[in-house]
Amino acid sequence: RKEVEQDPGPFNVPEGATVAFNCTYSNSASQSFFWYRQDCRKEPKLLMSVYSSGNEDGRFTAQLNRASQYISLLIRDSKLSDSATYLCVGKGGAGNKLTFGGGTRVLVKP
Amino acid sequence: NAGVTQTPKFRILKIGQSMTLQCTQDMNHNYMYWYRQDPGMGLKLIYYSVGAGITDKGEVPNGYNVSRSTTEDFPLRLELAAPSQTSVYFCASGYPGGNQPQHFGDGTRLSIL
Numbered sequence: 001r002k003e004v005e006q007d008p009g010p011f012n013v014p015e016g017a018t019v020a021f022n023c024t025y026s027n028s029a030s031q032s033f034f035w036y037r038q039d040c041r042k043e044p045k046l047l048m049s050v051y052s053s054g055n056e057d058g059r060f061t062a063q064l065n066r067a068s069q070y071i072s073l074l075i076r077d078s079k080l081s082d083s084a085t086y087l088c089v090g091k092g093g094a095g096n097k098l099t100f101g102g103g104t105r106v107l108v109k110p
Numbered sequence: 111n112a113g114v115t116q117t118p119k120f121r122i123l124k125i126g127q128s129m130t131l132q133c134t135q136d137m138n139h140n141y142m143y144w145y146r147q148d149p150g151m152g153l154k155l156i157y158y159s160v161g162a163g164i165t166d167k168g169e170v171p172n173g174y175n176v177s178r179s180t181t182e183d184f185p186l187r188l189e190l191a192a193p194s195q196t197s198v199y200f201c202a203s204g205y206p207g208g209n210q211p212q213h214f215g216d217g218t219r220l221s222i223l
Contacts, residue, residue: 004152032209043200043214044153087152095160096141096206097168100152 003027006088006101013078013108020074023088023101030090030099033064035073038085038103047073047086078108112136116201116215123191123222131186131218133201141204142184143168143212144176146197153200159184160206191222 006023013019025033036044048055050062050071061074071088088101117132135142140161145153145168155168159178173195175187184203188195198219204212 008150034211041198041217041219043217045214046211049209049211095143095158095166096204097155097158098143098153098202098212100145100154102150102152 002102003030003099004088004090004101006104008102009105009107011104011106013075013082013106015078015080015108015110017078018074018076019078019106020072021086021104021106022070022072023104024070025088025090025099026069027090027092027099029093031092032090033071034089034091034098035060035062035071036087036089036100038087040085044087044100075106078106080108080110082106083108114201114203114213114215116199116218118218119216120219121221123188123220125191125193125222127191128187128189129191131188131199131201131220133184133186133215134182135184135201135203135213136182137203137213138181139203139205139213140181141206141212142178143202143204144174144184144186145200145202146170146195147200147217148197156186156199188220193222196220196222 033050035047085103143158144156157176201215202212
């Protein structure tokens with residue numbers, strides 16, 4: 001079983017709609033979690049950290065459920081520019097390594 | 111405001127050739143990392159370093175070597191290039207704190223033919 005698992009998608013989302021997706025993790029060494037965004041053939045860029053209490057950054061809401069070992073990301077009022085692959089990432093263990101999920105692809109269409 | 115700089119951006123190698131992927135960061139981060147990303151897949155950790163003079167293996171270290179003589183630089187060496195090493199390579203750096211994210215370079219696209 002992969003340490004961080006994600007639905008690869010694609011999630012086809014009408015512009016203006018809300019989309020949500022999860023990832024699950026099995027590595028107990030991961031103590032911190034992030035969502036990164038990756039555009040085609042580009043480097044991953046930090047979207048937001050994920051806190052147990054839930055946190056928002058504009059149209060993006062992230063949630064961490066340690067008991068069930070899943071992380072969620074919700075995007076409201078989707079924009080065409082939100083089309084990307086969203087990487088769920090755990091951090092922890094020796095060297096504070098990042099463990100990446102395979103990514104969830106989101107396609108926002110007019 | 112350079113951040114993490116990788117060179118070259120693209121390279122084509124023949125099987126058996128060697129090369130060094132360069133990575134430098136100007137944020138004074140102690141921790142540096144090398145990842146590879148194959149098409150349609152997530153990133154896999156090759157090697158990492160928690161400070162100058164200290165390196166350790168990640169998930170997929172075979173066929174690679176690294177060194178960390180300075181805080182700023184973390185080169186990745188391929189000694190005998192193989193087709194399985196065709197990938198996009200990302201270097202990253204960061205602070206060790208739990209909620210501190212890693213910062214990534216633009217990547218090096220490497221093809222072994």
